[in-house]
Amino acid sequence: MKIFPAIDLKxxxxxxxxxxxxxxxxxxxxxxxxxxxxxxxxxxxNLHLVDLxxxxxxxxxxxxxxxxxxxxxxxFVEVGGGIRDEQRILQYLELGTGRVILGTIAxxxxxxxxxxVKKYGDKIAVGVDVKDEYVAINGWKEVTGIKGMDFCRKLxxxxxxxxxxxxxxxxxxxxxxxxxAYDKLxxxxxxxxxxxxxxxxxxxxxxxxxxxxxxxxxxKALYSGMLDLRRAIELAY
Numbered sequence: 001m002k003i004f005p006a007i008d009l010k011x012x013x014x015x016x017x018x019x020x021x022x023x024x025x026x027x028x029x030x031x032x033x034x035x036x037x038x039x040x041x042x043x044x045x046n047l048h049l050v051d052l053x054x055x056x057x058x059x060x061x062x063x064x065x066x067x068x069x070x071x072x073x074x075x076f077v078e079v080g081g082g083i084r085d086e087q088r089i090l091q092y093l094e095l096g097t098g099r100v101i102l103g104t105i106a107x108x109x110x111x112x113x114x115x116x117v118k119k120y121g122d123k124i125a126v127g128v129d130v131k132d133e134y135v136a137i138n139g140w141k142e143v144t145g146i147k148g149m150d151f152c153r154k155l156x157x158x159x160x161x162x163x164x165x166x167x168x169x170x171x172x173x174x175x176x177x178x179x180x181a182y183d184k185l186x187x188x189x190x191x192x193x194x195x196x197x198x199x200x201x202x203x204x205x206x207x208x209x210x211x212x213x214x215x216x217x218x219x220k221a222l223y224s225g226m227l228d229l230r231r232a233i234e235l236a237y
Contacts, residue, residue, distance in 0.1 A: 001209040001236040004048040004078070004194065005039045005229060006219040007032050007069075009062040011053065016220045018172040020129075020140040022056065028223050032065055036073040042229040047075040048164075048196075048217045054082025055103075055139050063091070070096045080127050080164070089116060093123060101164060103127040104137040107144060107151070110158070117159045125162035125194075126155050130181075131169065140168055149184055156191040163193055164217065170198030172220050177204055179211075186211045200226050205235040 007014050010025065014032040018024035029035045036047055049069065053061035059082075070077050079092050080101030092100045099122070106113040106126045116124050129136045130148035137144060152163055165185055167178035177198040185193045192214035199205065200221045208216050216236065221227040 001205075001213055002046050002194075002215040003044065003205075003229070003233050003236050004046045004215055004217045005044050005222055006048040006050065006196075006217050007035055008050045008052055008219070009065055009081075012062060012065050015052070016172060016223060017052070019168055020171060022052070024172075026223075033068050033072055036069045036075065039229060040073050040075055043233045044229060045076060046215070047073070047077045048194075049077055049079040049081075049097075051079065051081030054088075055080075056082070058082045058084065060088075060091075066092070066097075067095050078125060078164075080125075086116065089120065089124070093120070099123050099125050099162065101125045101127045103129065106155075107135055107137050107146065110154075113160070114158050122161040124160065125164060126160050127164045127166065128152055128155070129166045129168055136168060148181075152185060152188055152191065152193075156188050161192055162214070163191055164196050165193055166197040168197065171196075173198055174200045174220055174224065174226060176200050177208075179204065179207055182208060182211055182213055186213060202227065202231065202235055205232055209236055 013027050014029040014035045015025050015027050051062045076098045078099040079097050084105040089100050131143050135144045135146045170177050194215035195208050195213050196217040
């Protein structure tokens with residue numbers, strides 16, 4: 001299983017939100033490039049980047065920071081946050097990011113998603129953010145009538161290779177992740193599932209690995225010291 005340490009970007013800084021709430025934000029570093037370098041030094045091969053400004057209002061506030069991380073730190077980078085058109089996809093792929101994550105647009109315009117998957121293949125991932133089993137969009141503010149599990153099956157049928165599945169209620173709470181959901185998701189053959197949201201304990205990493213989950217995103221648990229990145233990477237193998 002692959003470990004993806006996470007950097008959430010707001011105004012060029014590395015921050016963490018609690019359950020996606022911009023009013024409950026902690027700034028962890030003024031220099032996200034240094035944070036990425038530290039992850040690399042601790043054994044990371046992958047990085048999960050989220051442009052919170054892009055997710056909120058679609059603006060490319062953090063583009064230069066993302067560019068510097070990709071160019072200066074040798075990691076496989078996946079990036080998400082406000083990617084809602086092909087131009088933005090191309091901008092990120094041309095930087096050298098390995099994968100771009102579509103969220104709201106994948107729900108609102110499934111035809112567009114299918115077109116992008118046909119064009120860019122496994123460089124397109126989908127972020128499925130779930131609240132009480134239903135998909136949430138627009139920065140988690142709007143809950144749809146689409147069940148998360150059903151949507152993941154639909155994505156697999158459409159040729160999507162990678163899904164980042166987040167249980168919003170667990171995100172940033174440091175109380176554990178939704179292992180039951182990943183039990184069900186592991187049954188969808190041909191879909192690489194990246195677990196996200198609330199992973200806080202070493203035994204969760206082992207359990208996710210044993211379920212055959214492709215990857216795990218670690219955020220607040222790393223920044224708070226609850227999890228050690230080197231140890232997490234060891235447990236994932």
